[in-house]
Amino acid sequence: MTGPAKPQPKRLPRDKRVASILEAARTVLRDRGSEQFTTAEVAERCGTSEGTIYKYFPTRRDLLVMVAEQWFDEFLGQTYPDRADSPISERLYHAIWWALSIVRREPALTRFVLMELRADPGYRTLRIYRQNRQTVERVMKVVREGQSSGDFRADLDLNLVRDMIFGAIEHQTWAYLRGEGDFSVDASASGIADVVMRGIEVPGAAGDPVARTVKRLEAVVGRLEAKLDD
Amino acid sequence: MTGPAKPQPKRLPRDKRVASILEAARTVLRDRGSEQFTTAEVAERCGTSEGTIYKYFPTRRDLLVMVAEQWFDEFLGQTYPDRADSPISERLYHAIWWALSIVRREPALTRFVLMELRADPGYRTLRIYRQNRQTVERVMKVVREGQSSGDFRADLDLNLVRDMIFGAIEHQTWAYLRGEGDFSVDASASGIADVVMRGIEVPGAAGDPVARTVKRLEAVVGRLEAKLDD
Amino acid sequence: MTGPAKPQPKRLPRDKRVASILEAARTVLRDRGSEQFTTAEVAERCGTSEGTIYKYFPTRRDLLVMVAEQWFDEFLGQTYPDRADSPISERLYHAIWWALSIVRREPALTRFVLMELRADPGYRTLRIYRQNRQTVERVMKVVREGQSSGDFRADLDLNLVRDMIFGAIEHQTWAYLRGEGDFSVDASASGIADVVMRGIEVPGAAGDPVARTVKRLEAVVGRLEAKLDD
Amino acid sequence: MTGPAKPQPKRLPRDKRVASILEAARTVLRDRGSEQFTTAEVAERCGTSEGTIYKYFPTRRDLLVMVAEQWFDEFLGQTYPDRADSPISERLYHAIWWALSIVRREPALTRFVLMELRADPGYRTLRIYRQNRQTVERVMKVVREGQSSGDFRADLDLNLVRDMIFGAIEHQTWAYLRGEGDFSVDASASGIADVVMRGIEVPGAAGDPVARTVKRLEAVVGRLEAKLDD
DNA sequence: GATGAATGAGTGTTCATTCAT
DNA sequence: TATGAATGAACACTCATTCAT
Numbered sequence: 029m030t031g032p033a034k035p036q037p038k039r040l041p042r043d044k045r046v047a048s049i050l051e052a053a054r055t056v057l058r059d060r061g062s063e064q065f066t067t068a069e070v071a072e073r074c075g076t077s078e079g080t081i082y083k084y085f086p087t088r089r090d091l092l093v094m095v096a097e098q099w100f101d102e103f104l105g106q107t108y109p110d111r112a113d114s115p116i117s118e119r120l121y122h123a124i125w126w127a128l129s130i131v132r133r134e135p136a137l138t139r140f141v142l143m144e145l146r147a148d149p150g151y152r153t154l155r156i157y158r159q160n161r162q163t164v165e166r167v168m169k170v171v172r173e174g175q176s177s178g179d180f181r182a183d184l185d186l187n188l189v190r191d192m193i194f195g196a197i198e199h200q201t202w203a204y205l206r207g208e209g210d211f212s213v214d215a216s217a218s219g220i221a222d223v224v225m226r227g228i229e230v231p232g233a234a235g236d237p238v239a240r241t242v243k244r245l246e247a248v249v250g251r252l253e254a255k256l257d258d
Numbered sequence: 259m260t261g262p263a264k265p266q267p268k269r270l271p272r273d274k275r276v277a278s279i280l281e282a283a284r285t286v287l288r289d290r291g292s293e294q295f296t297t298a299e300v301a302e303r304c305g306t307s308e309g310t311i312y313k314y315f316p317t318r319r320d321l322l323v324m325v326a327e328q329w330f331d332e333f334l335g336q337t338y339p340d341r342a343d344s345p346i347s348e349r350l351y352h353a354i355w356w357a358l359s360i361v362r363r364e365p366a367l368t369r370f371v372l373m374e375l376r377a378d379p380g381y382r383t384l385r386i387y388r389q390n391r392q393t394v395e396r397v398m399k400v401v402r403e404g405q406s407s408g409d410f411r412a413d414l415d416l417n418l419v420r421d422m423i424f425g426a427i428e429h430q431t432w433a434y435l436r437g438e439g440d441f442s443v444d445a446s447a448s449g450i451a452d453v454v455m456r457g458i459e460v461p462g463a464a465g466d467p468v469a470r471t472v473k474r475l476e477a478v479v480g481r482l483e484a485k486l487d488d
Numbered sequence: 489m490t491g492p493a494k495p496q497p498k499r500l501p502r503d504k505r506v507a508s509i510l511e512a513a514r515t516v517l518r519d520r521g522s523e524q525f526t527t528a529e530v531a532e533r534c535g536t537s538e539g540t541i542y543k544y545f546p547t548r549r550d551l552l553v554m555v556a557e558q559w560f561d562e563f564l565g566q567t568y569p570d571r572a573d574s575p576i577s578e579r580l581y582h583a584i585w586w587a588l589s590i591v592r593r594e595p596a597l598t599r600f601v602l603m604e605l606r607a608d609p610g611y612r613t614l615r616i617y618r619q620n621r622q623t624v625e626r627v628m629k630v631v632r633e634g635q636s637s638g639d640f641r642a643d644l645d646l647n648l649v650r651d652m653i654f655g656a657i658e659h660q661t662w663a664y665l666r667g668e669g670d671f672s673v674d675a676s677a678s679g680i681a682d683v684v685m686r687g688i689e690v691p692g693a694a695g696d697p698v699a700r701t702v703k704r705l706e707a708v709v710g711r712l713e714a715k716l717d718d
Numbered sequence: 719m720t721g722p723a724k725p726q727p728k729r730l731p732r733d734k735r736v737a738s739i740l741e742a743a744r745t746v747l748r749d750r751g752s753e754q755f756t757t758a759e760v761a762e763r764c765g766t767s768e769g770t771i772y773k774y775f776p777t778r779r780d781l782l783v784m785v786a787e788q789w790f791d792e793f794l795g796q797t798y799p800d801r802a803d804s805p806i807s808e809r810l811y812h813a814i815w816w817a818l819s820i821v822r823r824e825p826a827l828t829r830f831v832l833m834e835l836r837a838d839p840g841y842r843t844l845r846i847y848r849q850n851r852q853t854v855e856r857v858m859k860v861v862r863e864g865q866s867s868g869d870f871r872a873d874l875d876l877n878l879v880r881d882m883i884f885g886a887i888e889h890q891t892w893a894y895l896r897g898e899g900d901f902s903v904d905a906s907a908s909g910i911a912d913v914v915m916r917g918i919e920v921p922g923a924a925g926d927p928v929a930r931t932v933k934r935l936e937a938v939v940g941r942l943e944a945k946l947d948d
Numbered sequence: 949g950a951t952g953a954a955t956g957a958g959t960g961t962t963c964a965t966t967c968a969t
Numbered sequence: 970t971a972t973g974a975a976t977g978a979a980c981a982c983t984c985a986t987t988c989a990t
Contacts, residue, residue, distance in 0.1 A: 039949060066983090066985085067984080067985065068984075068985090071952095076951085077950065078952075078985085078986080079951050079953095079987085080949080080950055080951070082985090082987080087985085088985060088986090139377065146436070147435070149437050152438065188453055190429075191429035192422050192425065192429075192450070194425065195425020195429040196418065196426075198428070199420075199421035199428075200418075206378075206381065207379055219418045220418065223414075223415070223457050227453050227456050268968090268975075269969080269973095269974060270974080297961085298958090307976050307977065308961080308976090309975070309976050309978095310974075310975055310976070313973095313975080317960085317961085499971075505971095526963065527965085528963070537971065537972045538963095538965080539965095539966085539967085539971065539972050542965065543970075548963090548965090603833050606892065606896070611896060612898065645909050648886065648890075649913065652882050652886040652889075652914075655884065655885020655887070656881045656882040656885040659881035659882075659884055660881050660885075665837070679875055680878065683875075683918070684917070687913050687914070687918075729952095729954075730953075735953075756979085757981065767955050767956065768955090769955050769956065769984080773953075773954080777981085778980090778981060778982085
């Protein structure tokens with residue numbers, strides 16, 4: 029009655045079965061959102077029974093979390109070019125572009141992570157929290173390196189910079205996540221990178237010696253300040 | 259804690275009853291979150307029946323939305339000093355401070371608005387959307403005036419600036435909204451205002467760049483001194 | 489919010505109040521059907537309170553029944569030309585036409601009477617049952633007179649004739665009552681009258697003695713048969 | 719009378735469970751009517767839970783409809799003799815008799831179909847609509863064949879004939895459906911068939927009218943004889 | 949390992965009716 | 970006479986989770 033749902037072989041080794049459930053679950057999460065995500069639909073879609081799902085996933089929530097983690101793994105697993113030679117502005121742009129592209133590619137999953145999981149007390153104990161930090165790191169690494177190279181100011185509150193960048197990313201994509209319209213990854217990334225650059229780069233970076241010295245002093249003081257915060 | 263539901267007088271005039279329901283609903287929303295918010299508990303807490311609630315609120319969701327709107331009204335109703343005379347940096351700081359203070363005072367409600375309502379298609383048709391825009395406006399008005407006065411760059415993408423400011427506000431408060439720890443409204447506001455200022459103000463404006471950097475270095479050193487005294 | 493509902497004077501004499509309630513109730517019944525008929529909507533539409541309605545009508549059902557009765561009264565109160573001079577076929581047609589025109593003019597009310605009230609045990613104790621019988625009488629009177637005048641066969645089972653006529657009327661109007669399309673009162677009436685006429689009029693009405701005798705035999709047997717059914 | 723709900727074996731194969739639910743549902747429909755038909759009572763009566771019912775029937779209405787369809791299937795499944803050799807009058811009588819016998823055997827279900835389902839917009843998309851048409855067809859087939867054989871007039875409005883026959887059937891059985899008294903399937907069938915025959919047969923057809931009347935008299939007397947033997 | 953039948957504690961919502969004011 | 974606040978008993982429907990087979 030509800031379509032034949034490819035007649036999966038009855039008995040599967042643990043790995044295959046888990047994989048097939050996760051795949052179906054991801055589809056359901058994409059199509060329905062986490063609110064409307066039911067174990068029944070997952071079972072139907074992967075041609076197994078709810079009982080089997082509960083064999084491998086103790087809880088609906090665990091399944092949902094696993095889907096998100098696996099999805100995140102795929103993104104983090106993609107090779108990410110270091111671009112150590114590119115100018116710092118280029119690298120910042122690219123790191124932001126990459127974060128935005130995740131949102132763009134998987135809105136439903138992003139929404140689930142940002143809105144359901146992140147709001148959950150205990151979020152910090154999840155693997156996805158650490159995965160998310162990795163994403164953040166890719167961007168912040170560039171910022172820190174910009175500081176070392178003297179391109180960016182040394183006295184930045186890095187947490188604040190982080191919050192501004194990722195806050196902007198989320199704000200720019202809310203409408204999209206809500207299903208209202210689209211956004212351009214390129215345009216958003218270059219807009220954010222641009223404002224951030226101006227906000228954090230060293231002003232007169234030109235060439236007079238006094239300015240140079242001041243800049244060096246600034247870097248040293250910045251590092252001192254950071255040490256004091258520990 | 260829940261007690262025997264103080265035997266409120268049976269008959270109340272419409273206004274009082276509505277107020278009593280809203281009050282109870284707000285408490286439930288605070289205590290349980292919107293997911294676990296049940297009309298049954300609201301009824302019990304204000305010593306009435308679910309039927310009565312539905313007399314005044316056609317839907318669970320309507321009740322929830324009304325709670326949020328009423329709460330937001332309270333904030334918007336507070337007098338907000340114009341500070342037209344203060345320097346632009348002061349005014350920006352204050353506007354951000356004000357937005358942060360809303361979050362600080364009512365985390366549960368903020369969380370509901372940001373995570374449930376904002377994700378809802380149709381969010382834009384709600385009064386709370388307009389109320390939220392007012393909050394945003396208080397900040398953006400300052401930014402636009404800064405442009406008029408020549409303090410801020412004229413070529414800013416205002417939507418991007420908005421997203422960065424409010425994105426940062428939200429990011430800085432997530433942990434708090436999740437119930438993990440606290441944050442300082444003052445510190446957050448000054449941090450955000452600071453970075454934003456640098457990112458959007460006209461570069462060479464107040465004197466030459468070297469002078470400005472020196473001025474900033476002074477400030478940092480001042481803070482270092484203060485810390486050494488601790 | 490729901491329109492001002494002409495500000496009826498607060499205090500009305502019993503008659504006026506009852507009339508105003510009945511009027512509103514009829515409208516609601518028409519617009520919503522008896523299933524969706526709520527006392528709340530009636531109260532709102534006639535600008536009074538549910539309490540007042542219950543002052544005059546002990547029960548929702550009583551109100552509904554009163555609406556139907558009053559409506560039927562209006563139809564029965566209309567002058568109905570006797571047409572004693574017209575040919576019998578003409579008179580039969582007209583009587584059927586009249587019954588059909590009631591259905592056509594008030595489908596919602598008809599539907600309520602035919603489907604709700606008539607199915608109700610106790611239907612026979614209602615005034616509407618007697619009103620309905622009057623309608624039936626208008627048609628059957630013609631049939632009986634046709635028998636007296638020798639136009640119609642004397643051995644007719646009058647109840648059966650009645651059931652066929654009114655059964656046909658209802659069957660022809662079901663789709664209309666269901667809200668699916670329309671029907672022509674004229675066409676239906678003439679169709680029904682036509683078939684009925686042929687079925688009940690005296691066949692060859694000619695004069696040979698054998699036929700006469702057979703006809704008499706037929707009548708006798710008919711009566712015998714009827715007795716056996718008791 | 720309701721007893722302690724015989725502790726049916728907890729686990730049943732799908733088919734058995736569905737059958738047990740349908741059986742219980744049919745009983746409830748019979749006892750309470752469709753208005754008072756609640757899923758809770760069905761669950762209780764077949765010793766299962768409402769949840770289980772909803773596993774198999776997506777909706778209360780679907781369950782109700784299934785009950786009606788299944789019941790109708792039982793009737794349509796019974797072998798129905800073609801009687802191609804019998805005289806047309808006999809065949810007409812029998813077809814009507816058969817339709818009446820359905821009503822007689824299952825008044826509550828008939829009432830549900832005639833009054834609830836038929837009034838439903840969308841009635842025409844239901845299987846029961848087609849099942850009902852089959853019943854109608856059994857009668858109308860005879861009528862059409864009568865036309866072919868020259869026994870019945872060729873200029874009949876078949877829809878009208880249909881409406882008269884089934885209208886009469888329903889009218890004759892209303893009181894019974896309402897639970898007031900009984901009716902005789904034989905008597906009703908022969909009455910209706912009789913009047914219809916006269917209304918639709920070709921006047922002078924098979925020889926002279928006297929012959930025809932005599933033929934009819936024979937038939938009636940034959941039936942009288944049969945009755946006297948009871 | 950796999951199944952799928954079973955559940956039961958909810959969930960929001962409805963509305964005729966009552967009765968203190 | 971009129972009100973309208975209050976109710977409570979229902980009701981259809983949901984779904985994560987369990988467990989006998």
